[in-house]
Amino acid sequence: MRLSILDKGHSFGSKALFAFIRLVTRQPTPEILKLIGYRPDFFGAYMKKVTHEAMRGSSAWSVGDRELMAAFVSRANACEFCIKAHSAVAVRAYGDGPKVTAALSDLEAAPMSEPLRATLRMLGKLTREQSVGADDMGSVLAAGVTPQQIEDALAVCFAFNTINRLAETFAFSVPGPKAFEAGAKFLLVHGYR
Amino acid sequence: MTDINRQREALIERVLDGAGTAAQSERQAAFENAGLADPLKTFIQKVATQATAVTDRDIAVVLASGLTEDQIFEIVICAAVGQSARQYNSAHAALDLAISEE
Numbered sequence: 618m619r620l621s622i623l624d625k626g627h628s629f630g631s632k633a634l635f636a637f638i639r640l641v642t643r644q645p646t647p648e649i650l651k652l653i654g655y656r657p658d659f660f661g662a663y664m665k666k667v668t669h670e671a672m673r674g675s676s677a678w679s680v681g682d683r684e685l686m687a688a689f690v691s692r693a694n695a696c697e698f699c700i701k702a703h704s705a706v707a708v709r710a711y712g713d714g715p716k717v718t719a720a721l722s723d724l725e726a727a728p729m730s731e732p733l734r735a736t737l738r739m740l741g742k743l744t745r746e747q748s749v750g751a752d753d754m755g756s757v758l759a760a761g762v763t764p765q766q767i768e769d770a771l772a773v774c775f776a777f778n779t780i781n782r783l784a785e786t787f788a789f790s791v792p793g794p795k796a797f798e799a800g801a802k803f804l805l806v807h808g809y810r
Numbered sequence: 811m812t813d814i815n816r817q818r819e820a821l822i823e824r825v826l827d828g829a830g831t832a833a834q835s836e837r838q839a840a841f842e843n844a845g846l847a848d849p850l851k852t853f854i855q856k857v858a859t860q861a862t863a864v865t866d867r868d869i870a871v872v873l874a875s876g877l878t879e880d881q882i883f884e885i886v887i888c889a890a891v892g893q894s895a896r897q898y899n900s901a902h903a904a905l906d907l908a909i910s911e912e
Contacts, residue, residue, distance in 0.1 A: 619869045620879045656880075659830060660887050663821040670814045695862050739901075747859075747893070748900035754908035767905055772814045775898045782890035785861035 619788045623651050631655075642799040648698065648789035649780070664779070669809035671772035678769055680805070681710035682733060685720055686773040689737050692721050693744035696781035698789040703777075705794075705801035735760035736770045743771075744778060822895060825888050832881040840885045841892030849875050850885070857886055858893040 618624045627635070631654040635646040653661035672683050684707035691699035704721065708714045719727035724737055735757045743749045757767055826837055839845040843858045849871045856864050872882055 619864075619866060620883055622879045622883065626879075655883070659828070659884060660821075660825060663817070663824050666817045667814065667821055670817055674814065743897050743901050747897055749904050751904050751907035751911060754901070754904045755911070758908055758912065764905060764909060768812075768814075768902075771898055771901050771905075772818075774901070775818065775894045778894040778897055779890045782857055782861040782893065783886065786857050786864045786886050786890070788864075788866075 623655050623787055627654055644796040644799050645792055647800055652783060665809055668776045671776045673808040676769040677766050681707050683773050684710055685717060686740060686770055687777045688721060690740055690744050690774055690777040691781050693741045694781040696784050697791050698784045699781050701797050702800055705797040706804050709801045709805050731760045732762045736762055740770060740774050743774060822891060825891055830884045832884040836885055837888040840888040843892060854889045857889040
């Protein structure tokens with residue numbers, strides 16, 4: 618981490634939790650936990666609620682769809698840690714690795730529903746260009762996506778545009794596949810609370 | 811307001827207006843990505859628009875200017891949340907307009 622406080626500045630309780638997680642997973646403490654766990658009263662406790670509601674709250678989108686959205690936004694931001702983390706969860710949620718790989722490598726050719734495709738297209742544009750217009754939203758609505766589904770997708774987009782920037786700025790180290798597998802298993806069961 | 815909107819507003823209010831070690835004016839400026847002076851200006855521009863380009867040296871320069879790690883932590887979070895909030899606001903306005911035009 619580029620700030621030493623994010624490696625070493627945690628409370629005793631957080632350090633104990635990290636040690637327990639390392640014991641159970643046999644993997645290093647995930648960098649995201651170090652970020653969220655540092656002075657949670659300033660940011661982490663609030664961000665957890667935003668993220669959990671976006672990713673696991675009531676929605677017509679499945680958990681897999683929203684994890685794919687998170688991975689897709691992260692790819693648009695070139696955030697390796699988040700791409701890998703949320704691809705792993707999406708693969709586990711869908712039970713379909715090739716679906717996730719295809720979506721992230723070639724959105725237009727990947728096998729998926731047109732509503733999901735149109736939504737991902739919009740999220741990608743919003744992430745890359747920082748804004749979208751009424752025509753862009755019109756295209757998503759025309760693909761059969763409801764306004765509530767668009768709102769739900771924007772909630773994922775907000776969460777991951779925030780976390781991607783922090784992961785890159787603070788230089789999250791990227792562990793191996795086993796660490797992301799362990800994380801995916803946990804996130805599918807427990808979410809982001 | 812839905813739960814997610816309330817939670818997003820609560821996050822923004824906390825990082826901008828709640829207790830912190832960085833000056834509120836600096837946190838607000840970082841959130842808006844405007845009104846900062848270098849080296850923070852250049853650094854926050856990167857955080858907001860091209861975070862993959864942030865380097866160890868960028869952090870070192872900001873630390874050398876007198877900010878503490880805790881202040882940098884807060885300011886960076888404000889910048890990240892601010893950029894995401896601008897994206898969200900743009901998209902929400904676009905959605906409202908698209909719906910009204912249907």
